[in-house]
Amino acid sequence: MSAAAPATSSPARLAAVARRERRDIRLDRLFRTVLTAAGLLVLALLLGAALSMLWGGRETLATFGLDFFFTADWDVGARRFGALVPIYGTLVSATIALLIAVPVSFGIAVFLTELAPGWLRTPVGTAIELLAGIPSIIYGMWGLFVLAPILGQHVYPKINDTLGQLPLIGLLFHGPPLGIGMLTAGLVLAIMVIPFIASVMREVFLTVPSRLKESAYALGSTTWEVVWDVVLPYTRSAVIGGVFLGLGRALGETMAVTFVIGNAYALSAALLEPGSSIASTIANEFAEAVDPLHRSSLLALGFVLFLLTFVVLALARLMLYRLKRKEGL
Amino acid sequence: MNPIPRSLRLLALSFMFMLAACQPSDQDGGTADAVPEDGIARSITGAGASFVYPVMAKWSSDYRTSSGRQVNYQSVGSGGGIAQIKAGTVDFGSSDAPLSSEDLLASGLAQFPSVIGGVVPVVNIDGITPGALRLTGPVLADVFLGKITRWNDAALVELNPDLALPDQAITVVHRADGSGTTFNFANYLAKVSADWKAGPGEGTAVRWPTGIGGKGNEGVAAYVQQVKGSIGYVEFSYAKQNAMSHVALRNAAGNFVEPTSESFAAAAESADWQNTADFDLVLTDAPGADAWPIAATNFVLVHRSPKDASRGAATRAFFEWIYANGDAEAAALDYVPLPDALVTRIQEYWQATLDN
Numbered sequence: 001m002s003a004a005a006p007a008t009s010s011p012a013r014l015a016a017v018a019r020r021e022r023r024d025i026r027l028d029r030l031f032r033t034v035l036t037a038a039g040l041l042v043l044a045l046l047l048g049a050a051l052s053m054l055w056g057g058r059e060t061l062a063t064f065g066l067d068f069f070f071t072a073d074w075d076v077g078a079r080r081f082g083a084l085v086p087i088y089g090t091l092v093s094a095t096i097a098l099l100i101a102v103p104v105s106f107g108i109a110v111f112l113t114e115l116a117p118g119w120l121r122t123p124v125g126t127a128i129e130l131l132a133g134i135p136s137i138i139y140g141m142w143g144l145f146v147l148a149p150i151l152g153q154h155v156y157p158k159i160n161d162t163l164g165q166l167p168l169i170g171l172l173f174h175g176p177p178l179g180i181g182m183l184t185a186g187l188v189l190a191i192m193v194i195p196f197i198a199s200v201m202r203e204v205f206l207t208v209p210s211r212l213k214e215s216a217y218a219l220g221s222t223t224w225e226v227v228w229d230v231v232l233p234y235t236r237s238a239v240i241g242g243v244f245l246g247l248g249r250a251l252g253e254t255m256a257v258t259f260v261i262g263n264a265y266a267l268s269a270a271l272l273e274p275g276s277s278i279a280s281t282i283a284n285e286f287a288e289a290v291d292p293l294h295r296s297s298l299l300a301l302g303f304v305l306f307l308l309t310f311v312v313l314a315l316a317r318l319m320l321y322r323l324k325r326k327e328g329l
Numbered sequence: 330m331n332p333i334p335r336s337l338r339l340l341a342l343s344f345m346f347m348l349a350a351c352q353p354s355d356q357d358g359g360t361a362d363a364v365p366e367d368g369i370a371r372s373i374t375g376a377g378a379s380f381v382y383p384v385m386a387k388w389s390s391d392y393r394t395s396s397g398r399q400v401n402y403q404s405v406g407s408g409g410g411i412a413q414i415k416a417g418t419v420d421f422g423s424s425d426a427p428l429s430s431e432d433l434l435a436s437g438l439a440q441f442p443s444v445i446g447g448v449v450p451v452v453n454i455d456g457i458t459p460g461a462l463r464l465t466g467p468v469l470a471d472v473f474l475g476k477i478t479r480w481n482d483a484a485l486v487e488l489n490p491d492l493a494l495p496d497q498a499i500t501v502v503h504r505a506d507g508s509g510t511t512f513n514f515a516n517y518l519a520k521v522s523a524d525w526k527a528g529p530g531e532g533t534a535v536r537w538p539t540g541i542g543g544k545g546n547e548g549v550a551a552y553v554q555q556v557k558g559s560i561g562y563v564e565f566s567y568a569k570q571n572a573m574s575h576v577a578l579r580n581a582a583g584n585f586v587e588p589t590s591e592s593f594a595a596a597a598e599s600a601d602w603q604n605t606a607d608f609d610l611v612l613t614d615a616p617g618a619d620a621w622p623i624a625a626t627n628f629v630l631v632h633r634s635p636k637d638a639s640r641g642a643a644t645r646a647f648f649e650w651i652y653a654n655g656d657a658e659a660a661a662l663d664y665v666p667l668p669d670a671l672v673t674r675i676q677e678y679w680q681a682t683l684d685n
Binding site: 073074075076077078144145148149152153176178179180181258259262263264265274276280283284285287288289290 | 405406407408409411412498500505506507508529530531532533534535536537540541542543544548551552555556557
């Protein structure tokens with residue numbers, strides 16, 4: 001920069017330019033430091049949260065060791081704590097949620113980007129974003145007061161009589177038709193994560209260049225072929241990212257699940273039976289956890305949830321990495 | 330010249346105006362720390378059981394109107410209340426389960442009852458009206474143990490020959506969180522059923538052999554109302570306000586009683602307070618002829634020698650006022666005020682144990 005104006009250079013002017021340069025370097029360095037600090041803060045927060053939960057749960061882990069993760073006994077009075085039921089409940093309810101939410105979200109996104117008339121796209125798109133903003137306790141109350149009675153009186157008895165009679169699958173679909181339990185929790189979670197997954201999918205489907213789609217249509221492709229062979233491969237990594245965003249939310253959802261999961265510590269394959277999740281257990285018991293071992297067990301549960309979420313995200317990364325490598329070959 | 334920019338000065342000025350505007354309403358808090366002339370602090374804090382929160386809120390607002398003193402009560406649960414009074418962060422704690430005399434002595438605390446309520450089993454069976462279903466303690470325990478699983482079980486039919494009990498599965502609803510309600514309920518079942526005592530036992534949270542868990546009284550009430558054929562247990566006021574079908578229970582004297590203010594009071598009167606140190610007594614299975622078997626007392630915990638004597642005096646003054654003037658408010662909210670004999674006993678206890 002200083003070399004740009006040699007004609008008018010004088011000692012004073014040169015000094016001014018040098019001063020300016022030094023100031024730029026200083027500011028640049030400051031800017032860099034601030035940004036690095038912001039980046040590191042995230043890491044520090046993450047590590048701090050994980051470690052403080054691990055530290056809080058050290059008494060439990062020292063008492064029960066690895067048994068904590070693999071036993072199904074949760075007895076506050078007898079001071080025996082095993083996290084298997086909440087872990088199982090968390091994984092199963094989140095899996096049910098994704099099994100329902102992913103296809104539905106995909107449908108919503110394809111409809112909005114490929115099929116819907118122009119005047120409908122914006123209102124429906126906005127409605128989805130509004131749904132994402134509803135507090136989870138509202139979903140919980142709706143689940144308990146509206147969905148659960150309908151399921152308990154009209155849907156689950158029929159499931160019991162049909163699916164429940166089949167071999168093997170029947171084990172999943174029998175149980176008391178209370179309307180409250182693992183399947184209801186999965187259904188409510190599905191409704192809660194659909195807006196997240198659908199809005200991500202819609203955004204990324206919009207980024208597909210129209211010349212690609214138009215070429216495919218010109219070659220005689222059906223809408224389904226365009227979506228499956230052009231749109232989806234083009235946006236695959238972002239779609240997977242959206243699904244895992246939804247999964248992360250389903251794993252950690254607290255209030256809505258607490259309302260409808262039934263909060264029982266019985267390990268059962270049946271999806272109609274009540275169960276409990278990690279987040280619901282913590283929400284239910286933390287306020288009255290006076291016994292240090294009890295409190296420690298709840299913190300250890302928090303750490304388990306942290307680990308679960310971390311593993312899920314790591315799997316997502318791995319999947320994306322594999323996909324990228326396959327595309328590269 | 331001036332180091333403070335004009336805009337900042339304006340901001341500071343407006344803040345000062347806001348503070349000045351807040352001054353009148355802040356007066357109570359402002360003078361709370363200084364010891365007033367009468368030696369009674371202007372503001373005290375309590376924490377503990379959610380069971381008494383509605384009546385505590387009513388009492389403290391009425392008390393402020395009549396005396397100008399402030400009482401803040403935080404509904405953090407019995408466990409939290411005990412922890413906070415032991416740590417000395419509040420002036421009084423409250424718990425639905427009494428502490429033992431040794432425990433009280435070890436932490437320098439005194440304990441006395443504040444108000445009486447009751448735990449009520451409630452059912453949701455088509456055609457069964459409040460009070461129609463009769464149960465005994467052992468049968469109730471067998472239902473909650475999962476031994477009696479259908480409403481037309483022989484044991485239930487035998488107690489209720491006049492009722493048309495349906496061939497329907499029983500769904501047990503219990504608390505998912507630790508609570509004083511559970512403590513009193515489990516304590517009663519342990520007194521009347523050897524199997525319950527050997528199995529789930531007692532405590533603010535027990536290992537339930539069967540059923541679904543609701544968070545709080547409202548959670549249990551909601552589950553019972555949603556699930557046909559269910560039975561749960563809630564504080565009396567929840568049963569009454571939600572018009573739920575309570576059951577009639579056979580008490581220790583062998584009579585079937587319904588949960589009413591009178592039957593709770595009968596339980597409190599018949600309890601053996603004389604021979605109990607530090608009021609360490611659970612009201613369940615009381616001997617009175619008309620006593621409701623799952624009556625419950627809430628207990629207040631205070632320091633015997635509080636660090637700040639003026640706050641100790643204020644706590645005592647508040648409870649003096651409650652015993653003298655708080656009966657109507659308690660009754661209006663479906664609690665039962667303490668019998669007069671018990672209040673006299675508490676005042677003697679204060680004289681004997683408290684420093685002020």
